[in-house]
Amino acid sequence: MTTQHDAIAALLCTLALVLVALMPVAGSTRSATFPTASAGRRYRAAAVERAPIVGHDGMDVAAAEKLMLANLDEINVAVGMAAGRGADLVVLPEDNLYGAGYSAAGIAPFLAILPAARQLADHVIVPCTNATMWADAVAAARASCIARDHGVVLVLDMAEQVACLPNERCPPIGYWAYNTQIALDADGRLLAKYHKLHLYYEAQFDVPTTWAPVWFTPAKLDVTFGMMVCFDLLFARPANGDIAAGITDFVFSSFWVNEPPLLTLPAVLRGWSSAHNASIVAAGTGSSWYNSGSGLFSRGKTLASWYNPGWQGETQVLVHDVVTFGAVLPPLVAPPPSPFRFPACGKRSSPMVTTFNVTASSSGTATAHAGGVTCTARYRVSETSTASEIYAVVALDGCFSPVLEARVCGLVRCLSAEACLNTGLLAANTSFASLTMTAHLAAGLNDGDLVFGLASASNGVPLDSQLYSEHRSATMATMASTGTLDNVVSFSMFIRNEWMPN
Template identity: 30%
Template sequence: MSPLRLVLWLSVFALPSAPTESPSYVAAVYEHLVVLNPNPRVALGRRAALEHMQKNLDVFEQQAALAAQQGAQILVFPEDAIQGFNFTRASIAGYLEAVPDTTEVTWNPCSERARFPDTEVLQRLSCMAQKNSLYLVANMAGIQVCNSTTDAHCPPDGRYQFNTDVVFTSDGTLVARYRKQNLYFEAAFDKPPRMELVTFSTPFAGRFGVFTCFDILFREPAVALVEELGVRQLAYPTAWMNQLPLLAAVQFQRSFAHAAAVTVLAANVRAANLGMTGSGIFTPWQEVHQHDMVGETGRLLVSRVPVLDPAMMADGTESTRLAWLPFSGHRRREPGLGEAGDAHGWPRGAWYLDAGGKPRSAETEHCWPGHENCHEAPAHEKPVEFHSVMMYDNFTLVPLQDTEGNLTVCDGSLCCHLLFRRSTAPSAELYALGAFQGLHVVHGTYYLEVCALVKCTGPDFASCGGETEHAQTQINFRLEGNFSTRHVFPGILGNGMVLDIPDESGKDSDGWVYMSRSGMTVGLVTATLYSRVYEKDNS
């Protein structure tokens, strides 16, 4: 089949420039190389456990001072960064501290040290926040004594052990406590008996929500904070193990911030041997981040970001721009893009709209499937479908066999469509368009619908879905799918873990969710529409 002479269709939407008076604040996150317990399954007494934790807290102290020197008003530390990981329920006992319920108790651990015994970690974190005059978010191992005669959920040993986030104000007051809801193979910890949506307020940026690591893949608490409580700023301690091509840490942090129209302050641990790295300060449209699988030092990131809490935003066009709705999509104007054509010299006149409002080539009868007057390619011209395992799920895929084209692949009721033009011949690097609809059951159970354009790791179909950070081929594309949910997370990953966002994303008049991107300056590793169908998680 001769290559289809297709070009990308981009709608143009002008966005106003940001006025200087737009409220903003300075945020910091620290990716920490954890000093680990070499024998985490062997129990330590309280004194030995404290000696271990103080080594990590010493580093926290240094980084808090550096963040404050750069004007940081809020600092987020990673999950498990104080005590480490891979403990058993018994062996973590010496690391546990009782964290009071901040909805019932007002307490400044630095100023009121004697009020609650055995709270040395809380006291040091509180003094750290107070000394540096910043809000501080950290993660630690918490304990709550319970009685099985009055609490049906109480564990047999008479205590809950929680993976716990704590938040301190700039004067050291403990202002929020969150207990991780969605555990990820954490034998040392219990799932809380009831789910809590936890927020805290600051004088410089308004309200923040807080949750931990694996929580980001579930409705509660992550999406519930955004949709039910209207939270637009999130503190996110994590200990995330990267898994390409779809779920590297910064890749999904970027996607979540863009799709949910929020700021995410993400602090990950650094453990290259476990594939752990990737932290950043993400707004819906920009980010400061780092991903380092080689280095053996921590990294502090500091950035000024706009306030997104609606209660703190002034009226005006800039507030309207910042307040676009979660999961509604986003449009931006590309530099040099005009009515006559796009920034790359491709005339928009090469496209016209069919009756359904879809772009259709004026030079071919091939168009978007499912619409009137749309003629499928002859059977002998259709690319062969194949299956390959990606992220432990069995995807249905079709290869990109031309330099430009129009492809569709389906899995169950989910269909994914791709319009593309690539910079290299198909023989240079193999790419494939994949679809998956179903229950993911490895390393967690959750229902997915995914459309993914991926660079394969080799020349064979079996290599499609493998992990790679590198690609040389630049691809201009529009990707869309007929998802059954609005919770779709667009993501674009370039060569060397370069993050990108779509030129456009949203839902068209037929209900298909789409994104488009043109003019990337690096090779494309992955472009994905990754959706979570939360209501089917227990199906």
């Protein structure tokens, strides 16, 4: 349970964050007046799913720059498509300028040197207008021109080199290498940059030792956006600080690792937007089903979504209007950072699995126990369902991965009685006339516990959120169908404590 001391500390942190957000910006050319939240403001956003042209360790700077510019040529086409469909904002995937899987030495020729956060707040910096000054960041300069040429706000991910401070314990290579998401305004101005906090087996990058909130407000859009990259989605930081300041809209770049049938990115994104009552514009790499997942999600509703079920890379441009109710905030003036330490959980916990067969008109109850979690599925199969398929109730209480603690309750489609998790993409033909998934939690649900509903149909497609409801009490979380659910592959809950320090 959250103690009184913790609650007071959280309140003070929130108040401090809001005060920082409202500080005037020295030297800014923007208006000093920013409106607060108002109903019904609208923007048009695009999420681009795209497989990058991939490099490799051992490339020199000239080859690395050539590769990034080749990727940006393709990106320019996709951004043009989005702009042609009226997009104000375009979000690109993580690692989309060079691919993934580099060593610390291998990423070196791709590293850009970007202005410090304080410079972005104090000065109008448009990389496109002076290529000579941006010789150490040619990709950023080209991206700035793409944003300006198409008149869109552009969000992309790149590798950044940051000098060590005198009092820092510098890495052996002599500098910090960060996985950095940047935002460029429609005139090419560099608005903000965010260093990814939660790396997922990325030996080429460093984990930041400090953290401070980052957001941006485009000049011509009446909305402020928070920033996140991939694995950040499953942790309190950075999103909670932004939400505490009144932000309800987020940009998200990812090179996700899917674990179907339980965990596929479109379902996670929909669940995250519902749990946080927020909107997210999410761009994933289109390399294959293993890393795919993009879309626009608002308060639990899927506005547009794409999941690549195959092994070949595809490019998709998803465009949709988004209504925002969030606060509109001035740029941050390099707020003081707080210490950050990457979380550790330990050895991955073994889930408990109870399998059962379903056929037309069958009904029943199935239960699985793990630690302090008891998961129960109550189901009735539709009379018109023609399939005979194997499902399982899955329970986990502990380490979902070595760096992620969570509690999981789920119903999943199985490949066989022995293969129900990490099976790869599956199709299902079962229709449930009614289905309820209940998680009984011995430790209870605290105020800081978020419950992500993960509901997907065949090939990773999110189930329509209007066909089920989500409820919680002091000791229980429930998902229940409100209509017939067709082709169910996963009907699950991912429970994560948001008051954990990271």
